[in-house]
Amino acid sequence: MKLTGTHTIGATVERAFELLIDPEVLARCMPGCDKLEHRSDGVYDMAVSAGIGPVRGKYTGSVTLSDIQPPERYTMVVDIKGTTGFVKGEGIVELAPDGENTRITFEGDVQIGGPIAAVGQRMHASAARLMTRQLFGAIDAEARASEDEI
Amino acid sequence: MPVSKSVGARIKRREDPRLIQGLAHYVDDIKLPNLLHVAILRSPYAHARINGINTDAAQNLSGVKSVVTGDDVKDVIGGIPCAATDPEGFPGIKVPHHPVLATGKVRFVGEPIAAVAATDAYIAQDALDLIEVDYEPLDAINSADAAFADGAPVIHEDWDDNMAFTWSIAGGDVDAAFAEADQVVSQRIDHQRLVPNPMETRGVVAQYLPGKDQLNLWSSTQIPHLLRTQISVMLSMAENHVRVIAPEVGGGFGCKLNVYAEEALLGHMAKYLGQPVKWIEGRRENFLHTIHGRDQTGDVELAVKNDGTILGLKYTVSADVGAYYQLLTPAIPTLTGLMLCGSYTFKNVEMNLKAAFTNKMATDAYRGAGRPEATYLIERMIDVVAHDLDLDPLEVRRKNFIGKDAFPYETGTAVAYDSGDYTAALDKALKIADYEALREQQAELREEGRYLGIGFSTYVEICGMGPSAAMPAGGWESSTVRVDPTGKVTVLTGVSPHGQGQETTFAQLIADGLGVDIDDIRIIHGDTDTVQYGIGTFGSRATAVGGTAMVHAMGKVKDKVVDIAAHLLESNPQDIVIEDNKYCVRGAPESGLTLGEIAMVAHVGVELPEGTEPGLAESHFFEPPNFTYPFGTHIAVVEVDADTGEVEIQRYIAVDDCGNIINPLIVEGQVHGGIAQGVGQALYEEAIYDESGQMITGSFMDYALPKAHNFPRFELANTVTPSPVNPMGVKGVGEAGTIGSTPAIANAVIDALKPFGVRHIDLPLRPEKLWKLMQET
Numbered sequence: 063m064k065l066t067g068t069h070t071i072g073a074t075v076e077r078a079f080e081l082l083i084d085p086e087v088l089a090r091c092m093p094g095c096d097k098l099e100h101r102s103d104g105v106y107d108m109a110v111s112a113g114i115g116p117v118r119g120k121y122t123g124s125v126t127l128s129d130i131q132p133p134e135r136y137t138m139v140v141d142i143k144g145t146t147g148f149v150k151g152e153g154i155v156e157l158a159p160d161g162e163n164t165r166i167t168f169e170g171d172v173q174i175g176g177p178i179a180a181v182g183q184r185m186h187a188s189a190a191r192l193m194t195r196q197l198f199g200a201i202d203a204e205a206r207a208s209e210d211e212i
Numbered sequence: 213m214p215v216s217k218s219v220g221a222r223i224k225r226r227e228d229p230r231l232i233q234g235l236a237h238y239v240d241d242i243k244l245p246n247l248l249h250v251a252i253l254r255s256p257y258a259h260a261r262i263n264g265i266n267t268d269a270a271q272n273l274s275g276v277k278s279v280v281t282g283d284d285v286k287d288v289i290g291g292i293p294c295a296a297t298d299p300e301g302f303p304g305i306k307v308p309h310h311p312v313l314a315t316g317k318v319r320f321v322g323e324p325i326a327a328v329a330a331t332d333a334y335i336a337q338d339a340l341d342l343i344e345v346d347y348e349p350l351d352a353i354n355s356a357d358a359a360f361a362d363g364a365p366v367i368h369e370d371w372d373d374n375m376a377f378t379w380s381i382a383g384g385d386v387d388a389a390f391a392e393a394d395q396v397v398s399q400r401i402d403h404q405r406l407v408p409n410p411m412e413t414r415g416v417v418a419q420y421l422p423g424k425d426q427l428n429l430w431s432s433t434q435i436p437h438l439l440r441t442q443i444s445v446m447l448s449m450a451e452n453h454v455r456v457i458a459p460e461v462g463g464g465f466g467c468k469l470n471v472y473a474e475e476a477l478l479g480h481m482a483k484y485l486g487q488p489v490k491w492i493e494g495r496r497e498n499f500l501h502t503i504h505g506r507d508q509t510g511d512v513e514l515a516v517k518n519d520g521t522i523l524g525l526k527y528t529v530s531a532d533v534g535a536y537y538q539l540l541t542p543a544i545p546t547l548t549g550l551m552l553c554g555s556y557t558f559k560n561v562e563m564n565l566k567a568a569f570t571n572k573m574a575t576d577a578y579r580g581a582g583r584p585e586a587t588y589l590i591e592r593m594i595d596v597v598a599h600d601l602d603l604d605p606l607e608v609r610r611k612n613f614i615g616k617d618a619f620p621y622e623t624g625t626a627v628a629y630d631s632g633d634y635t636a637a638l639d640k641a642l643k644i645a646d647y648e649a650l651r652e653q654q655a656e657l658r659e660e661g662r663y664l665g666i667g668f669s670t671y672v673e674i675c676g677m678g679p680s681a682a683m684p685a686g687g688w689e690s691s692t693v694r695v696d697p698t699g700k701v702t703v704l705t706g707v708s709p710h711g712q713g714q715e716t717t718f719a720q721l722i723a724d725g726l727g728v729d730i731d732d733i734r735i736i737h738g739d740t741d742t743v744q745y746g747i748g749t750f751g752s753r754a755t756a757v758g759g760t761a762m763v764h765a766m767g768k769v770k771d772k773v774v775d776i777a778a779h780l781l782e783s784n785p786q787d788i789v790i791e792d793n794k795y796c797v798r799g800a801p802e803s804g805l806t807l808g809e810i811a812m813v814a815h816v817g818v819e820l821p822e823g824t825e826p827g828l829a830e831s832h833f834f835e836p837p838n839f840t841y842p843f844g845t846h847i848a849v850v851e852v853d854a855d856t857g858e859v860e861i862q863r864y865i866a867v868d869d870c871g872n873i874i875n876p877l878i879v880e881g882q883v884h885g886g887i888a889q890g891v892g893q894a895l896y897e898e899a900i901y902d903e904s905g906q907m908i909t910g911s912f913m914d915y916a917l918p919k920a921h922n923f924p925r926f927e928l929a930n931t932v933t934p935s936p937v938n939p940m941g942v943k944g945v946g947e948a949g950t951i952g953s954t955p956a957i958a959n960a961v962i963d964a965l966k967p968f969g970v971r972h973i974d975l976p977l978r979p980e981k982l983w984k985l986m987q988e989t
Contacts, residue, residue, distance in 0.1 A: 173904050177256070177496060180911060181914065182913060182914065
């Protein structure tokens with residue numbers, strides 16, 4: 063499944079980049095994220111709870127950030143699995159200034175397997191869109207909140 | 213007083229009261245003391261190496277009795293059998309080992325990897341979550357084309373490629389036919405993959421009795437005896453120490469004509485755990501790991517004259533058979549080959565099949581099994597010919613029909629059609645449909661921008677399976693008929709039903725044949741300790757083959773009853789007749805004896821004619837001399853909504869000829885269900901695997917089955933052309949509806965879209981597909 067999209071974050075490119083690769087921020091912002099801990103050089107251990115249609119489950123695995131070129135782009139590889147299947151994705155996230163804000167463009171390929179693949183297939187794309195919107199929306203909120211604090 | 217006639221009467225199914233009232237006993241209704249519940253861990257990957265399995269946490273979960281992996285059972289449970297691997301029939305066939313639990317590698321999503329037995333089904337399911345499997349994913353193959361592509365990953369590494377087998381059939385002189393043709397009409401035809409979806413999923417209960425060294429295995433199966441034989445081989449047990457029971461079986465459609473991993477696995481676990489075990493298949497498991505149907509894609513070429521005469525046919529086809537063979541996998545597409553000539557006279561025919569291993573569930577017999585493919589392609593091609601030559605599809609059919617005087621008729625594929633009158637069925641259907649008026653209505657509606665379509669299918673199928681020489685695992689059938697001292701009749705039959713109504717139709721035959729009330733007859737089936745060996749119910753064979761075995765056994769009983777009656781009445785056997793359920797001397801009904809009175813004499817054994825054995829029970833094993841060939845005409849009238857692409861079936865006319873009819877109500881029921889399933893293939897159903905081999909249509913949310921509101925009231929009728937193959941003249945009707953309806957609907961929809969220049973569309977004909985086509989023009 064191809065996954066593409068753009069989102070706007072109310073912060074400078076530098077600030078947005080910082081937020082995006084900050085595990086604490088990601089752990090707070092990622093929908094259903096139970097854990098996100100830095101393991102080693104760009105590799106994070108992750109645990110999430112998520113559901114598509116009737117299939118809900120917990121997934122564990124890793125997120126790897128590589129090819130990190132602050133503040134413009136990085137590559138993200140997600141590899142998680144749980145009792146209801148697995149999700150493997152690889153994508154490129156790019157940041158560009160958009161006035162005072164930052165425009166984030168991502169493009170990736172996601173492979174879903176196991177029971178979650180067999181159920182509600184037509185909902186996968188919209189579920190993925192919803193989850194990325196929630197993620198970037200939450201990061202945007204963090205960015206604006208932290209700006210308020212300043 | 214006339215003899216009462218059960219045969220031919222619309223008698224309500226004797227099975228139904230228990231089914232309707234919830235009094236039937238399916239596998240899941242079986243409860244045994246100390247029963248453990250089994251759950252199966254299945255591969256989420258289509259193709260992956262297994263580098264390790266850690267079951268420690270699952271094993272330690274409270275309530276878990278045992279966790280079994282492939283390594284635990286590979287030396288004690290033999291491979292899952294396939295009965296159609298004869299290299300003479302399939303030159304160069306590759307026969308991979310098919311383990312009950314994967315070791316080293318998984319080859320399709322849903323492949324069993326481990327089994328947990330626990331004190332309840334929920335604990336067993338929870339324990340699956342605790343099993344850690346270290347997978348190394350490999351590239352997957354999701355189609356025959358991908359399997360044959362250069363550089364494709366090899367699924368079975370004992371070989372260099374994914375070619376499972378090839379198969380060919382040829383008759384007549386195809387080259388000459390194509391040289392002589394005015395035109396060659398070609399079309400690529402796809403038969404999509406389908407999921408059989410019986411209402412009751414599979415299920416197994418196994419119990420081992422150590423004192424007797426006996427394994428009792430309850431399974432929702434169509435073939436209890438074949439299963440017993442195979443289980444005894446897989447588990448290295450003496451066959452006479454294995455008892456298989458098929459209790460109430462809630463539908464099969466061919467998918468329970470098989471031997472599955474769980475059946476052997478549970479048999480083994482019951483023995484090794486010393487406790488009975490139960491596994492009930494979930495619906496999602498059923499989608500993934502119960503056999504699928506169809507999945508052939510091929511190029512058809514027809515050599516035709518400009519007047520519509522068909523001279524010859526070539527079919528070059530790939531079958532995607534999945535990762536392993538199940539019981540009959542390679543045999544299914546061969547049935548397509550046998551029936552390629554349809555109801556038509558051309559004899560120059562050639563089919564070349566290549567079958568591919570892919571990372572999918574195995575295909576096997578699904579209602580029609582190979583014949584729907586043949587019927588769909590020839591009936592669809594007749595309409596393509598009509599389209600290309602600008603002829604009425606009816607005219608093309610009539611021009612090429614085999615005449616009623618030509619039977620028995622040998623086809624180009626060397627099968628001998630037993631009897632038929634294709635024109636009679638067509639004419640009857642046309643009359644019911646009022647064809648001329650329909651065409652007028654179609655023309656009028658087109659003026660209004662409404663798209664009515666009329667589609668035909670003038671099918672012939674091959675049933676009553678079948679002569680043993682032409683079957684992978686025996687084609688005969690058996691029965692025992694016995695009369696108790698009190699005159700009640702017990703019938704044992706090898707054709708274990710799963711919805712076909714043998715308890716009614718077989719009793720009707722006995723009631724008439726022996727002169728006994730239908731309520732005094734009991735039909736017993738599905739228990740290998742009770743019933744002599746039989747083959748099973750599939751291929752529309754139960755009545756034609758199993759019923760014939762019973763009628764012969766009944767004939768032997770009747771001969772003895774008549775001899776005893778003649779002796780008691782001091783008459784000659786040839787003068788004894790049954791009147792009002794009494795055996796009497798012709799013309800003297802007042803002195804008649806009931807079957808019960810004669811049976812008592814037979815059992816007391818004192819007043820018997822000299823040399824007559826006491827008792828009253830006879831058996832018969834019947835070997836059919838040929839298949840039977842039911843036929844008919846189906847006409848579908850549909851309207852395609854120009855705004856939405858939705859298809860509404862306005863009328864459905866089916867004239868089926870299944871030979872003599874024992875119970876019209878049951879015949880109609882079979883036709884109703886068959887039409888619904890064939891329409892499912894035409895309009896809704898498709899099992900799709902994505903590029904990574906994930907089945908993305910694994911629930912009823914994603915795999916559309918037809919529902920009652922999708923259908924009009926069916927207009928059914930019959931012609932009756934008795935079969936000469938069996939004494940009852942019956943042919944079989946279990947699959948006719950499915951075989952006939954798919955092309956009728958496809959032809960109707962494509963006819964509706966004729967104003968848009970549509971010549972062919974692959975199934976299923978979903979609204980989005982039709983709507984797009986209508987927008988393009």
